[in-house]
Amino acid sequence: MKAINIGLIGLGTVGTGVVRLLTAEKELLARRLGTHLVLKKAADLDPARLAAAALAPDQVTSRAEDILDDPEIDIVVELIGGCGAAKDYVLSAIDRGKHVVTANKALLAHHGNDLLAAAAAKGVEIAFEASVCGGIPIILALRQGLAANRIQELFGILNGTANYILTQMTQSGASYGQALAEAQAHGYAEADPTLDVEGIDTAHKLAILMSLSYGARLDLDSIAVEGISRLDPLDLQFAGEFGYCMKLLAITRDDGHRVEARVHPTLVPRDHMLANVSGAMNAVYLTGNAVGPILLYGQGAGMMPTASAVVSDLMDLARNLICAVPGRVPALGWESALNTHRLIKPINDLVTNYYLRFSALDRPGVLSQVSGILGKHNISIAAVIQKGREAAGTVPIVMITHEAREADARAAMAEIDRLPIVSPPTVFYRIEDPHLHAAQI
Amino acid sequence: MKAINIGLIGLGTVGTGVVRLLTAEKELLARRLGTHLVLKKAADLDPARLAAAALAPDQVTSRAEDILDDPEIDIVVELIGGCGAAKDYVLSAIDRGKHVVTANKALLAHHGNDLLAAAAAKGVEIAFEASVCGGIPIILALRQGLAANRIQELFGILNGTANYILTQMTQSGASYGQALAEAQAHGYAEADPTLDVEGIDTAHKLAILMSLSYGARLDLDSIAVEGISRLDPLDLQFAGEFGYCMKLLAITRDDGHRVEARVHPTLVPRDHMLANVSGAMNAVYLTGNAVGPILLYGQGAGMMPTASAVVSDLMDLARNLICAVPGRVPALGWESALNTHRLIKPINDLVTNYYLRFSALDRPGVLSQVSGILGKHNISIAAVIQKGREAAGTVPIVMITHEAREADARAAMAEIDRLPIVSPPTVFYRIEDPHLHAAQI
Numbered sequence: 099m100k101a102i103n104i105g106l107i108g109l110g111t112v113g114t115g116v117v118r119l120l121t122a123e124k125e126l127l128a129r130r131l132g133t134h135l136v137l138k139k140a141a142d143l144d145p146a147r148l149a150a151a152a153l154a155p156d157q158v159t160s161r162a163e164d165i166l167d168d169p170e171i172d173i174v175v176e177l178i179g180g181c182g183a184a185k186d187y188v189l190s191a192i193d194r195g196k197h198v199v200t201a202n203k204a205l206l207a208h209h210g211n212d213l214l215a216a217a218a219a220k221g222v223e224i225a226f227e228a229s230v231c232g233g234i235p236i237i238l239a240l241r242q243g244l245a246a247n248r249i250q251e252l253f254g255i256l257n258g259t260a261n262y263i264l265t266q267m268t269q270s271g272a273s274y275g276q277a278l279a280e281a282q283a284h285g286y287a288e289a290d291p292t293l294d295v296e297g298i299d300t301a302h303k304l305a306i307l308m309s310l311s312y313g314a315r316l317d318l319d320s321i322a323v324e325g326i327s328r329l330d331p332l333d334l335q336f337a338g339e340f341g342y343c344m345k346l347l348a349i350t351r352d353d354g355h356r357v358e359a360r361v362h363p364t365l366v367p368r369d370h371m372l373a374n375v376s377g378a379m380n381a382v383y384l385t386g387n388a389v390g391p392i393l394l395y396g397q398g399a400g401m402m403p404t405a406s407a408v409v410s411d412l413m414d415l416a417r418n419l420i421c422a423v424p425g426r427v428p429a430l431g432w433e434s435a436l437n438t439h440r441l442i443k444p445i446n447d448l449v450t451n452y453y454l455r456f457s458a459l460d461r462p463g464v465l466s467q468v469s470g471i472l473g474k475h476n477i478s479i480a481a482v483i484q485k486g487r488e489a490a491g492t493v494p495i496v497m498i499t500h501e502a503r504e505a506d507a508r509a510a511m512a513e514i515d516r517l518p519i520v521s522p523p524t525v526f527y528r529i530e531d532p533h534l535h536a537a538q539i
Numbered sequence: 540m541k542a543i544n545i546g547l548i549g550l551g552t553v554g555t556g557v558v559r560l561l562t563a564e565k566e567l568l569a570r571r572l573g574t575h576l577v578l579k580k581a582a583d584l585d586p587a588r589l590a591a592a593a594l595a596p597d598q599v600t601s602r603a604e605d606i607l608d609d610p611e612i613d614i615v616v617e618l619i620g621g622c623g624a625a626k627d628y629v630l631s632a633i634d635r636g637k638h639v640v641t642a643n644k645a646l647l648a649h650h651g652n653d654l655l656a657a658a659a660a661k662g663v664e665i666a667f668e669a670s671v672c673g674g675i676p677i678i679l680a681l682r683q684g685l686a687a688n689r690i691q692e693l694f695g696i697l698n699g700t701a702n703y704i705l706t707q708m709t710q711s712g713a714s715y716g717q718a719l720a721e722a723q724a725h726g727y728a729e730a731d732p733t734l735d736v737e738g739i740d741t742a743h744k745l746a747i748l749m750s751l752s753y754g755a756r757l758d759l760d761s762i763a764v765e766g767i768s769r770l771d772p773l774d775l776q777f778a779g780e781f782g783y784c785m786k787l788l789a790i791t792r793d794d795g796h797r798v799e800a801r802v803h804p805t806l807v808p809r810d811h812m813l814a815n816v817s818g819a820m821n822a823v824y825l826t827g828n829a830v831g832p833i834l835l836y837g838q839g840a841g842m843m844p845t846a847s848a849v850v851s852d853l854m855d856l857a858r859n860l861i862c863a864v865p866g867r868v869p870a871l872g873w874e875s876a877l878n879t880h881r882l883i884k885p886i887n888d889l890v891t892n893y894y895l896r897f898s899a900l901d902r903p904g905v906l907s908q909v910s911g912i913l914g915k916h917n918i919s920i921a922a923v924i925q926k927g928r929e930a931a932g933t934v935p936i937v938m939i940t941h942e943a944r945e946a947d948a949r950a951a952m953a954e955i956d957r958l959p960i961v962s963p964p965t966v967f968y969r970i971e972d973p974h975l976h977a978a979q980i
Contacts, residue, residue: 115829123829127686127687129873132874235676235683235684242676242855243679243680244847244851245851246560246564246847246850246851246854248564371815374810386674388556389844389847390837390841392675392835392836393822393834395812395832395836396831396833397832403831406685410683410684410685410686410687427858428571433570433572
């Protein structure tokens with residue numbers, strides 16, 4: 099059987115891992131596939147990386163074109179990241195009739211619809227298991243394993259950096275700045291952590307998971323995004339007193355008509371499976387109408403976990419090449435996903451439980467005024483903690499609400515923040531708590 | 540595109556779920572597949588089940604042969620269970636060139652090698668996602684998603700009945716008999732629970748997962764199996780004092796030469812992800828050499844979760860039928876699995892940590908005699924709990940050992956049980972604790 103020739107663009111961390119797997123596990127992969135995956139050429143602009151790759155001289159090049167123009171290369175692996183050259187290379191590979199494997203979630207979230215349409219027109223495939231949750235086979239699960247299900251809701255801890263910082267803040271009481279510095283010292287956070295801590299990377303991944311779940315076009319712009327960089331350890335402590343922990347969650351939920359699409363710090367009950375996802379680990383917790391709740395958990399990033407996903411994609415594309423059935427499964431798992439739109443529920447229409455923390459002067463009647471305004475806006479209170487006076491002269495009043503509409507919560511907070519006895523801004527977080535929900539029904 | 544015709548044998552719980560999915564989600568499945576999955580005929584011996592299935596008169600039959608002999612039926616779904624008629628029907632379907640989907644772990648564990656060989660010879664496929672962990676896509680993950688990995692170890696909570704009983708015993712202090720009665724009252728356990736509580740069903744599933752992990756023949760007979768029916772709540776309580784909880788685990792581990800294959804009640808640390816798998820839920824926690832640790836969690840049984848897995852298999856086989864590429868992926872994920880044997884490590888060669896509970900007379904020197912015998916057999920003690928005298932005159936001495944060889948542990952216990960001051964038999968359980976392991980290195 100003909101060997102499958104692979105060209106790899108980008109010899110960074112993940113690229114190096116892919117070279118290692120293709121080299122060290124060559125025979126194992128052939129035992130599975132029945133033929134060899136051959137790394138014909140790897141490209142990188144950095145000579146030091148090329149030298150470090152332990153490949154033969156004719157296997158390395160500084161020019162991506164040497165891969166794109168090689169008619170013997172069947173599959174191009176794009177691992178340079180970003181939406182610049184990566185996009186050009188992917189389009190160029192498609193144009194030359196090559197299949198593509200990528201780990202590039204930003205590229206897919208921003209340009210996935212165009213790239214997938216171009217690939218479909220050309221009869222080639224784009225595989226992207228490595229773009230979400232590293233080696234966890236979540237794309238495979240949504241695209242094939244759970245194909246009999248309507249995905250009713252999905253919660254994801256999709257960014258290891260943010261989860262590491264939140265875990266540190268929760269376990270040690272560290273400030274955001276301290277936890278970030280520690281994450282950077284351990285190599286879990288980059289010098290500029292914006293993409294990770296502001297929820298942007300998580301939103302890229304949520305856009306991909308939503309397309310797979312609903313069989314619809316990628317729609318990054320409609321995802322409401324808040325990060326973790328303004329978190330106060332005080333709120334993690336109060337959350338703990340109510341039995342919650344804080345996670346940066348990607349959330350989508352289908353009410354049959356519209357779908358929620360949001361990324362923000364979220365309180366989850368400490369006995370929820372997601373509460374035990376600590377440090378740099380990732381997880382997706384979803385509910386399918388037939389299968390019920392499912393959790394997939396593992397390392398969401400790193401050299402070898404991500405390389406594991408890239409190589410599983412290579413195996414899948416190789417099998418399609420061997421059988422001459424490109425596009426056996428549609429890229430997003432649905433025949434017409436790129437022609438399907440889902441209506442997004444604006445964040446103001448969201449109905450959920452809220453955690454509210456007011457800073458109020460410790461005067462008689464404060465609780466009555468605050469709760470009066472909440473009541474006027476149809477928000478009822480499920481639990482309250484009010485503690486004694488602090489040095490600063492204000493006391494925190496912390497509340498968990500019953501289910502309320504986001505627009506009402508925001509209007510109520512704006513009104514409360516205008517009270518002379520309240521020191522704005524009021525802090526609020528959303529809660530995902532099945533128990534709380536059930537208690538109201 | 541030609542519709543895919545399906546014949547279903549067995550309208551029990553899972554069969555009824557499959558009919559529901561194929562009927563209620565007909566259009567959703569077609570949106571994914573590009574053609575329709577058509578339930579041409581369903582067979583059951585029980586007229587009441589046929590009547591309850593809400594199918595047209597020409598869709599139901601009491602004769603499985605009406606399905607097997609129908610040349611228009613592409614895929615046969617076997618859902619009657621057991622190794623009798625089910626085996627005949629599967630062989631007969633293969634012989635007539637039909638593909639097969641089955642949820643029958645007993646059939647696969649006992650006759651899988653022959654059935655898979657027969658299918659391969661005939662150029663048809665047997666798909667069996669539903670045979671392990673209900674709707675959790677663990678077969679898909681091992682067969683494809685983690686294809687770049689050597690599976691180094693795998694722990695499974697694969698039987699919801701046993702896990703429900705253990706959860707009840709742990710949470711309420713109930714006896715085994717009480718917890719079993721409760722499980723039966725809630726429909727989680729059958730009138731004869733032997734297969735579930737004695738670890739037999741778990742062993743069937745472990746045999747399947749081992750074949751997929753290692754690319755080797757199914758080898759049920761070499762799995763060491765112990766059940767939970769003799770568990771004393773006292774040991775769950777002591778386990779808790781050491782920070783452990785008890786789970787019926789399927790365990791396999793590859794040392795590169797031999798593989799462990801065992802099913803038994805196991806102490807796992809309370810902070811392990813598997814410790815949080817409660818009630819009737821299932822989970823598989825595995826480590827791949829590239830991907831690292833992975834957990835998959837969900838409902839391991841029940842009508843709709845299992846039907847979800849059956850229908851995902853139907854989709855996969857249907858795609859292969861549409862593309863005319865039967866056997867695109869080998870049944871076990873490896874080209875030559877049926878010709879490959881793995882050497883099994885006999886349980887006596889196992890090296891692990893043990894929980895030991897001795898019942899001893901409360902006399903001076905007891906601990907010294909017991910620990911002396913353990914030391915003589917190369918077993919050193921990591922932790923001890925010895926409590927005050929009980930009414931019966933004996934006191935429990937509970938120990939956690941450092942890593943020891945099973946043969947040594949058994950020889951030491953036999954010698955200890957002959958001491959006049961010890962009331963046999965000594966109770967022992969195996970521990971899986973990465974912390975304890977790391978502490979010794």
